[in-house]
Amino acid sequence: MPNRGECVLTRPRQAVAEPSDGRARIRASIPELARRHAAVTYYDESRYLDNERLAPVKHEYVAGEVFAMAGASKRHGTLAGNAFIALRQHLRGKPCGVWMADMKVRVQADSAYYYPDVVVTWAPDDLGADAPRDHLASPRLVVEVLSESTEPVDRREKLLSYRRLASLEEYVLVDQNRAWVEVFRRTAGGWTQDIYETGEVVSLASVGLEVPMAELYADTGI
Numbered sequence: 001m002p003n004r005g006e007c008v009l010t011r012p013r014q015a016v017a018e019p020s021d022g023r024a025r026i027r028a029s030i031p032e033l034a035r036r037h038a039a040v041t042y043y044d045e046s047r048y049l050d051n052e053r054l055a056p057v058k059h060e061y062v063a064g065e066v067f068a069m070a071g072a073s074k075r076h077g078t079l080a081g082n083a084f085i086a087l088r089q090h091l092r093g094k095p096c097g098v099w100m101a102d103m104k105v106r107v108q109a110d111s112a113y114y115y116p117d118v119v120v121t122w123a124p125d126d127l128g129a130d131a132p133r134d135h136l137a138s139p140r141l142v143v144e145v146l147s148e149s150t151e152p153v154d155r156r157e158k159l160l161s162y163r164r165l166a167s168l169e170e171y172v173l174v175d176q177n178r179a180w181v182e183v184f185r186r187t188a189g190g191w192t193q194d195i196y197e198t199g200e201v202v203s204l205a206s207v208g209l210e211v212p213m214a215e216l217y218a219d220t221g222i
Contacts (some may be wrong), residue, residue: 041066045111053134058102061113062157069115072101072145075176075220077144080117082216083174087120087141090209096122096140104135104141109164117174118143120207123167138167141206145174159184163191168205179213179222 042064046181052059058069071079076215084100098120104113113135123138125131138201142162144154154173162171163184171184179198185205196202202211 006112012105015135018165025106034069045113048113049134052104061111063111065178073176075222076117078218078220079174079176079216080143082218083118083143083145083172083211086211086215087118087204089211091120091207095127096120096207097127097136099136105139105162106135106137107161107164108137110159110161114158114161116142116143119140121167122170132169137165139165140167141169141204142174143174148175156216164176170204172202172204174216176220177222181213181216 006054010063012056017179042067043061043066046067048059050059052061056203060067062067080100088098100118101115104115104120105119106113116139118141119136119139120141121127121136121139123136123140126136126138139162144158145153159171162168162187169186172182173182175181181196181202183194183196183204194203194218196213200213200214202213202216203209204211
């Protein structure tokens with residue numbers, strides 16, 4: 001995510017064979033010889049945020065490293081859109097915010113910024129007039145649509161990182177290859193996991209919403 005005229009290597013968390021099948025991290029397109037000898041550039045958070053506002057491609061940030069993101073598949077976009085519509089309609093008029101794809105979430109404890117597929121916050125610090133315009137710090141609900149290239153990151157790194165947010169009540173993983181939704185939920189006794197399949201109704205207690213699987217998977221061919 002360089003400034004104009006600046007060449008920087010942005011690293012993937014893993015090798016990606018088919019970047020188009022989901023929001024995968026991809027290598028910057030620089031010549032092979034340069035890639036072999038390029039050093040990874042580490043950014044502080046303020047520099048990352050400044051550059052990200054001008055970048056043509058979105059990047060996530062973890063402890064000084066920057067990871068470029070590829071575009072989503074059609075099914076991925078449809079699933080994220082269905083989740084966003086259900087949440088937006090349910091929460092319209094309430095003192096909260098709902099965003100899809102382009103709003104970052106900051107995990108201060110890990111010095112990380114992620115772009116969830118859908119995110120909901122009720123926190124005054126996220127919604128007030130003085131709140132940052134391009135990221136949230138206290139989400140209540142985070143939804144990620146899985147793909148083959150992003151699933152390891154969503155299941156491990158992001159699950160562990162998001163759980164460090166005291167505000168987070170539910171973390172939702174939506175499978176794009178089958179009707180399968182996992183809801184990780186914070187309870188008094190710790191985190192629990194509920195799984196929903198075809199014909200069931202997904203319960204999102206954090207926002208008081210019940211979403212039929214048929215509605216969530218509408219127009220996906222699943």
